Amino acid sequence: MSVASAAIRDAGTSDVPLVVDVDGTLIKSDLLYESALQFLARFPLEAWRLPHWLFTQGKAELKQRLSERADPSIATIPLREETVALIRTAQAEGRPVYIASASDRRLVEALAERVGGIAGVFSTEGGVNLAGDAKARRLVAAFGEKGFDYVGDAPVDFPVWRASRNVLAVAHGGDFSQKVLAAFPGARIVTETRVQPRDVVLALRPHQWAKNALVFVGLVTGHHFDAASTFASLLAFVCFCMAASSAYLINDLLDLPADRIHPRKSRRPFASGAVPVLYGVVLAAILAVGAFVLSFGLPAKFSLALLIYLVLTLAYSFYLKRRMMIDIVVLGGLYAIRVFGGVAALGLPQTPWLLMFSLFLFTSLAIVKRCSELTASLPGEGRPGETKKLAGRGYAAEDLRVLFPFGAAAGYGSVFVFALYMSSPDVAALYTHPNRLWLICPLLIYWISRMFLLSNRDQLHSDPVVYALTDRISLATGACVAAVLAISI
Structure with missing residues (x-):
């Protein structure tokens, strides 16, 4: 499931890839926070390492270190049912589905294995935090401009949506839905979630x-x-x-x-x-x-x-x-x-x-x-x-x-x-x-x-x-x- 295996798709064909974000989109949590919490649970006296890794070596290195030393138990993290249904529909249509996340590769590949039928993964590696513009460039290099559909859930996903063919969003609140629809009138809101008091x-x-x-x-x-x-x-x-x-x-x-x-x-x-x-x-x-x-x-x-x-x-x-x-x-x-x-x-x-x-x-x-x-x-x-x-x-x-x-x-x-x-x-x-x-x-x-x-x-x-x-x-x-x-x- 490597990025090298991803072929550039013709945006006009029926097999245009579906690319799915992870944190908040495919899962109901965030792998970085989950990993940090499990690191603290296992090594409470080493809590000082978290800010040290972040501020001296960068976010990408922090995620790699956490994936090496903390197990967030990918198999137990709750998936978002609406996003999984979208993946299954795309797979039934014969479309390849990829996962693109700013999390470390080991965690993303474990999640892809859990979901099943994933054609490849894009993840944070080589010192590059795969979010925002960096993710957009990686996906365009793999599939071409407007050569993929993308499902995301946060403002950091806007650069990726601009490069995608179809915009699909998991909205955490009505305000975000309006922002997405204002920027991309043809966008599809997959689901709208709210934290209930x-x-x-x-x-x-x-x-x-x-x-x-x-x-x-x-x-x-x-x-x-x-x-x-x-x-x-x-x-x-x-x-x-x-x-x-x-x-x-x-x-x-x-x-x-x-x-x-x-x-x-x-x-x-x-x-x-x-x-x-x-x-x-x-x-x-x-x-x-x-x-x-x-x-x-x-x-x-x-x-x-x-x-x-x-x-x-x-x-x-x-x-x-x-x-x-x-x-x-x-x-x-x-x-x-x-x-x-x-x-x-x-x-x-x-x-x-x-x-x-x-x-x-x-x-x-x-x-x-x-x-x-x-x-x-x-x-x-x-x-x-x-x-x-x-x-x-x-x-x-x-x-x-x-x-x-x-x-x-x-x-x-x-x-x-x-x-x-x-x-x-x-x-x-x-x-x-x-x-x-x-x-x-x-x-x-x-x-x-x-x-x-x-x-x-x-x-x-x-x-x-x-x-x-x-x-x-x-x-x-x-x-x-x-x-x-x-x-x-």
Whole structure:
């Protein structure tokens, strides 16, 4: 599939070649961004190389280096159905179809192989970034002026369209359609796509914000219900929501190849191609900075807790999530930091009881989360001895038989800590009837046991904290706990 094999075509014949652009046209993503993200996922400590390659050696060299060291998993990147249909129609008519892209040759050839029936490829090589005028010159040299039809999607494609016989465009919005039609009245708009606000919101994972309700634990356990404390807790909640969404965006961008082969995660906005990956990078930066700006209205300890949370989530996304058991400890810590952040926002001292209780309970919930993901990845009911591994994680199916006991032990450990807490002087200072708090222990045992049973049955399809806030039985259990607290005060 070399350029040398491309023969010059007569524009008047029925076998005029169809030349198809890649980024945004044939695929719903961009190979440069995909490669850069996978490079960062694999070599996070070498992030400095990206600007070094770009500014000292040029864009073409950057693309070559990335193709050598990063695998964007061409087989999983979503194709644009309308463009594929155009290719199949041309092939059925006996017309040769070529792919022309500014991406590195190795990636373009892999994509051509995936599509099938491609006559040849044009790509960035020899230090020449194949975009704009450079692409137009290469195609004219191969097919002659007006000797090919071209499908593109961006302003950089205008020079190529001027040299082509027929202009076909994938328009990302109505404004671009109008510009193309104004410059080329006979142009054909293959499809018009728009990034839907709903998809952008979904990319922020707002349903995961429910976990940030943990910042209100300090408000409730410390019985601080005045207006100032309530406002501080609400502001802390907003900060954690922004920081969490920023972290989720980064995690999703780094996890694209694994998400695209997952039965549920493949429908996420970035994995499905509904939202461009560049949007995610920009949004993640804006949300992270915004969270810190808002945190300055709270005590410095809260800003520190928020910083630790973001550092841990980045470390988790780039490296720790692939390390067996370390990922569980970090996940449990991320739950606990929300609680400590809520206490810090109120300017209250951290208590050792809350520290120990959070350590055990959230470690247990982190194990539940990993067990649920592992169980869901199996083709059928989870079975001991199954060798299938969880994509992007350090676990295999046989680990379930030890993970479940680990999680249950940690969960029951949190109940034990709570029982010890009820014998401490702190309880007598906060509650008039502290003995009534014993009723919370069987409620906790019931809820923790039920979560593990649901996970084992592959019925727990989301984060356990999020699930608890949407599950009627969990909500009823929480209401019972609240009632016990109320009658104990």
